[in-house]
Amino acid sequence: MNATDQRRNGYAAGQNSTPMICGDAGLLPNVSNGCILIVDPLPVKREVLRNSLAPLDHKVVEASSTAQAFEIIRSGNIDLVLADALVPELGGTGFCRVLRNHLNTRLIPIFLLADNPDPDEEALGIASGADDFLIRPLQPKAIQARVQATLRHKVMLESVDEAESVLFSLALSVEARDAAIGQHCQRLATLSSSMGVALGLPATDLLALQRAGYLHDVGKVAVPDSVLFKTGPLTPQEWAVMKQHTTRGEQICSGMKSLRNVLPIIRHHHERWDGSGYPDGLSGEEIPLLARIVQIADIYDALTTHRSYKPAYTPEHALEILQDEARAGWRDPVLVKAFASTFPFIRNSEIQAHSSLQALAAALKQAKFELVHML
Numbered sequence: 330m331n332a333t334d335q336r337r338n339g340y341a342a343g344q345n346s347t348p349m350i351c352g353d354a355g356l357l358p359n360v361s362n363g364c365i366l367i368v369d370p371l372p373v374k375r376e377v378l379r380n381s382l383a384p385l386d387h388k389v390v391e392a393s394s395t396a397q398a399f400e401i402i403r404s405g406n407i408d409l410v411l412a413d414a415l416v417p418e419l420g421g422t423g424f425c426r427v428l429r430n431h432l433n434t435r436l437i438p439i440f441l442l443a444d445n446p447d448p449d450e451e452a453l454g455i456a457s458g459a460d461d462f463l464i465r466p467l468q469p470k471a472i473q474a475r476v477q478a479t480l481r482h483k484v485m486l487e488s489v490d491e492a493e494s495v496l497f498s499l500a501l502s503v504e505a506r507d508a509a510i511g512q513h514c515q516r517l518a519t520l521s522s523s524m525g526v527a528l529g530l531p532a533t534d535l536l537a538l539q540r541a542g543y544l545h546d547v548g549k550v551a552v553p554d555s556v557l558f559k560t561g562p563l564t565p566q567e568w569a570v571m572k573q574h575t576t577r578g579e580q581i582c583s584g585m586k587s588l589r590n591v592l593p594i595i596r597h598h599h600e601r602w603d604g605s606g607y608p609d610g611l612s613g614e615e616i617p618l619l620a621r622i623v624q625i626a627d628i629y630d631a632l633t634t635h636r637s638y639k640p641a642y643t644p645e646h647a648l649e650i651l652q653d654e655a656r657a658g659w660r661d662p663v664l665v666k667a668f669a670s671t672f673p674f675i676r677n678s679e680i681q682a683h684s685s686l687q688a689l690a691a692a693l694k695q696a697k698f699e700l701v702h703m704l
Contacts (some may be wrong), residue, residue, distance in 0.1 A: 518542025548578025
């Protein structure tokens with residue numbers, strides 16, 4: 330197996346993902362009446378940002394320095410922080426590190442804002458714990474959508490039990506180790522659930538697919554950076570360490586009864602149809618159906634996303650590769666065909682965001698789930 334195959338099939342994906350919440354108003358959590366903190370030394374910039382957020386039903390407070398921001402955070406419940414990357418005293422990266430390293434503030438979402446694109450500055454900001462790095466001028470509707478999606482994510486973390494919240498936070502921290510791979514987990518949850526809807530799967534399976542989108546690679550928390558981010562081919566010993574992330578992830582999540590349907594996905598999403606995968610060398614329908622679905626979505630997203638070892642392929646090229654791998658015996662040919670049938674939804678993000686998610690919302694509502702869903 331060459332380096333590209335190794336990395337694509339064993340690589341953890343996704344930097345801080347911001348999960349979208351699926352469905353209509355009946356399934357959306359209430360994210361109004363939140364409290365957003367703007368941290369910027371320039372009043373004019375704070376005013377522009379405040380005006381952009383005005384249509385949302387949130388309280389907005391302001392600080393001109395990190396010291397003032399800490400006082401505000403200590404004195405009240407802040408749901409989201411929007412900070413200038415060059416904010417006085419600590420700077421945006423230092424500010425993020427402090428918040429991330431304190432138990433009471435480590436889960437507060439943080440956006441850093443800059444006036445000019447700087448890949449090094451952006452990478453440093455994400456590495457320090459920022460959930461997003463935005464470049465001015467900001468489009469009001471775009472920042473409103475990001476804020477709402479992030480606050481829904483925060484509601485989701487607060488709505489599940491504490492142990493499960495820790496697991497999801499751990500999974501997101503794994504993604505945050507690599508700022509280059511984007512919102513992989515959010516996309517994987519969407520792709521997998523869209524396939525589940527197309528296949529007519531029950532709501533319990535759709536929920537498992539959504540959760541697996543975030544937790545499938547949580548075991549990579551145990552993979553050393555020297556292996557996870559190696560630019561060249563992995564040695565046999567390094568590859569053996571990389572492959573252990575499936576069983577380690579299963580072990581990490583095994584204590585949660587609510588994740589019992591997710592465990593087989595975590596363990597088996599790198600098995601192959603012909604039995605040449607890992608960790609158990611399962612073949613054909615021995616591989617759990619949901620693991621096969623997540624595997625196809627995972628590979629498609631890896632192919633269509635820029636990685637350090639390859640450019641982003643077009644959706645059409647990625648689909649061709651999946652079909653080639655199905656013919657080679659690596660992937661479930663029936664599921665790859667089903668994936669191809671959902672391709673119009675996947676290829677057109679607007680259609681995907683409305684049609685397939687409406688179907689998913691209806692399925693979840695019919696099953697009477699009263700849970701915040703991560704999609």
